[in-house]
Amino acid sequence: xxxxxxxxxxxxxxxxxxxxxxxxxxxxxxxxxxxxxxxxxxxxxxxxxxxxxxxxxxxxxxxxxxxxxxxxxxxxxxxxxxxxxxxxxxxxxxxxxxxxxxxxxxxxxxxxxxxxxxxxxxxxxxxxxxxxxxxxxxxxxxxxxxxxxxxxxxxxxxxxxxxxxxxxxxxxxxxxxxxxxxxxxxxxxxxxxxxxxxxxxxxxxxxxxx
Amino acid sequence: xxxxxxxxxxxxxxxxxxxxxxxxxxxxxxxxxxxxxxxxxxxxxxxxxxxxxxxxxxxxxxxxxxxxxxxxxxxxxxxxxxxxxxxxxxxxxxxxxxxxxxxxxxxxxxxxxxxxxxxxxxxxxxxxxxxxxxxxxxxxxxxxxxxxxxxxxxxxxxxxxxxxxxxxxxxxxxxxxxxxxxxxxxxxxxxxxxxxxxxxxxxxxxxxxxxxxxxxxxxxxxxxxxx
Numbered sequence: 291x292x293x294x295x296x297x298x299x300x301x302x303x304x305x306x307x308x309x310x311x312x313x314x315x316x317x318x319x320x321x322x323x324x325x326x327x328x329x330x331x332x333x334x335x336x337x338x339x340x341x342x343x344x345x346x347x348x349x350x351x352x353x354x355x356x357x358x359x360x361x362x363x364x365x366x367x368x369x370x371x372x373x374x375x376x377x378x379x380x381x382x383x384x385x386x387x388x389x390x391x392x393x394x395x396x397x398x399x400x401x402x403x404x405x406x407x408x409x410x411x412x413x414x415x416x417x418x419x420x421x422x423x424x425x426x427x428x429x430x431x432x433x434x435x436x437x438x439x440x441x442x443x444x445x446x447x448x449x450x451x452x453x454x455x456x457x458x459x460x461x462x463x464x465x466x467x468x469x470x471x472x473x474x475x476x477x478x479x480x481x482x483x484x485x486x487x488x489x490x491x492x493x494x495x496x497x498x499x500x
Numbered sequence: 501x502x503x504x505x506x507x508x509x510x511x512x513x514x515x516x517x518x519x520x521x522x523x524x525x526x527x528x529x530x531x532x533x534x535x536x537x538x539x540x541x542x543x544x545x546x547x548x549x550x551x552x553x554x555x556x557x558x559x560x561x562x563x564x565x566x567x568x569x570x571x572x573x574x575x576x577x578x579x580x581x582x583x584x585x586x587x588x589x590x591x592x593x594x595x596x597x598x599x600x601x602x603x604x605x606x607x608x609x610x611x612x613x614x615x616x617x618x619x620x621x622x623x624x625x626x627x628x629x630x631x632x633x634x635x636x637x638x639x640x641x642x643x644x645x646x647x648x649x650x651x652x653x654x655x656x657x658x659x660x661x662x663x664x665x666x667x668x669x670x671x672x673x674x675x676x677x678x679x680x681x682x683x684x685x686x687x688x689x690x691x692x693x694x695x696x697x698x699x700x701x702x703x704x705x706x707x708x709x710x711x712x713x714x715x716x717x718x719x720x721x722x723x724x725x726x727x
Contacts, residue, residue, distance in 0.1 A: 301563045308570045310560075319581040323588035330591040423532060423652075423686045432659075499594035 291354055340414040341384055342404035348383045364485035366390030380405045392479035395470040396420045403482040412483040414440040426471035445483050453480040488489035510632025516609045517640025518702045524606035527686045528691040534657050537645030540600040541638025547604050551575050552630030555618040571614045596663055652686035654679030
């Protein structure tokens with residue numbers, strides 16, 4: 291017992307010391323990088339949003355003009371989804387809605403759906419997904435032009451029966467060997483448009499205070 | 501001479517991916533293309549080099565009984581710090597490599613080198629060992645990624661622009677637009693098949709090298725019968 295005591299003291303103190311050093315390293319790098327990281331993320335987000343809505347069409351601080359809304363039936367998730375609001379001279383221009391297609395081939399497909407004020411689609415992008423590489427990933431803009439086929443579409447263009455992939459009698463292409471992924475995306479975009487139609491006034495409500 | 505040994509061991513003789521089979525999780529998970537493999541390999545090299553250097557620098561203050569928890573603490577702290585710094589100052593690179601960095605924590609090659617090498621050697625040798633083992637891992641990832649990409653998509657260096665900017669677009673090679681793709685190579689089982697083939701290929705190369713060596717050398721490496 292007597293021999294064990296100094297060893298025990300030595301190991302405990304050294305372990306504590308290294309835990310302390312590790313904690314300082316992480317806390318230090320976290321605090322020195324936090325602001326820069328927030329800035330970087332905001333710039334990237336703005337880049338994505340500007341890819342959907344031209345920067346000249348709005349004049350508000352798009353990244354910070356957002357609202358959280360939840361609607362499991364329309365947006366695919368019980369969690370609050372962020373909606374960015376583009377305005378020009380206080381007039382609503384477009385809403386960029388985060389939405390989820392919950393019924394992809396492999397997990398959730400995360401979408402951003404940009405809707406002009408009049409209800410036409412300004413564009414759709416897939417943010418992230420785990421669909422089969424080489425088959426389902428043609429929903430990504432960098433892989434194929436398919437996702438651009440939503441531009442200018444609206445609830446009445448095509449009519450409800452047309453909001454399906456061609457195999458199901460609709461107007462949207464499917465991919466060879468992969469129907470489930472585009473089917474899920476088409477359905478999610480359609481439901482997001484329904485959500486927009488129903489809640490447009492609530493989406494564009496002015497923030498009272500921040 | 502010793503440094504040459506470190507370089508040879510790290511890159512080829514004890515290659516993490518082909519011989520030690522450490523770090524199979526990231527190796528099989530992200531090697532679906534050359535560029536993915538290269539990204540993961542470089543991120544791992546950075547982590548291995550920093551962790552080896554750190555562990556080696558403080559090796560005299562680490563009590564033997566609790567060395568493993570201390571290695572884990574150091575590695576976790578360094579990986580987190582690297583991720584944060586990269587996110588802050590090399591955001592474009594982070595967008596490409598960032599997703600791989602948390603995966604590196606699952607790579608037991610990092611703690612393996614800390615335990616087997618860095619805790620017993622001087623910082624300079626440990627740094628070199630980290631870099632060489634990392635580059636050896638990168639080699640394995642790039643070969644495996646190239647094989648899977650070629651079989652699966654019929655391309656090589658696709659999306660190189662993610663890592664090399666506009667210049668990278670000219671690297672991309674495509675072999676025949678009519679190639680339908682071989683899905684199995686892209687899916688996880690394909691990673692195992694391809695890795696098996698590459699390991700067999702390396703063993704074949706090594707065996708051929710041994711045969712062509714002079715006889716007396718061959719006898720020297722066989723173990724003498726125990727008396």
